[in-house]
Amino acid sequence: MIYWFFALGVPLAAYGLFAALQPSRAAQALVAFPRNRAAGNVLCAVAWLWTAYELDTIGIEVFDRFLKAFPFELWILAIVLTVLTCWWMANLLPIRGVAAIFMLFPAELFPVIRLEPTRWRLALVVFAYFCATAGMFGMFYPWRIRQVIAWLAASPARTAATGWLSLAAGALFLALGSFL
Numbered sequence: 001m002i003y004w005f006f007a008l009g010v011p012l013a014a015y016g017l018f019a020a021l022q023p024s025r026a027a028q029a030l031v032a033f034p035r036n037r038a039a040g041n042v043l044c045a046v047a048w049l050w051t052a053y054e055l056d057t058i059g060i061e062v063f064d065r066f067l068k069a070f071p072f073e074l075w076i077l078a079i080v081l082t083v084l085t086c087w088w089m090a091n092l093l094p095i096r097g098v099a100a101i102f103m104l105f106p107a108e109l110f111p112v113i114r115l116e117p118t119r120w121r122l123a124l125v126v127f128a129y130f131c132a133t134a135g136m137f138g139m140f141y142p143w144r145i146r147q148v149i150a151w152l153a154a155s156p157a158r159t160a161a162t163g164w165l166s167l168a169a170g171a172l173f174l175a176l177g178s179f180l
């Protein structure tokens with residue numbers, strides 16, 4: 001559980017600190033992110049490879065029958081789908097990549113924290129459900145996420161406010177990871 005507090009707390013706190021202290025630069029980065037080709041390619045590859053890992057380990061017989069017909073089929077499909085996705089769906093690909101990661105990480109988080117005795121595990125559970133819901137919305141409506149990002153970046157006060165909120169959540173996770 002400590003790993004998850006740090007794995008989620010560090011990026012939240014880092015973004016929060018950046019956005020809170022330099023809202024104009026953070027706003028520029030936010031506006032540029034949805035169309036950043038390099039970020040889209042990396043996030044797409046991570047998402048497809050993580051999907052292959054989940055399908056390889058989840059053990060659903062219906063999937064296994066078709067997706068494990070020959071050795072390394074899932075991994076080959078992930079690589080092919082990464083290339084095709086980056087080629088044909090480059091528009092707003094970084095948002096879709098983050099959305100996929102938001103939907104995938106709870107599958108790894110929940111089994112680890114399920115039996116933890118502390119009630120602070122619920123902070124991770126609530127955050128994971130929020131991310132999964134945002135990921136589902138962002139996967140199907142990436143242009144709406146881009147609009148929200150543009151709205152947040154249009155005002156330095158809004159950018160700074162989201163930064164402080166992110167910094168607070170990250171600091172909470174880091175503190176919980178340090179003291180639990």
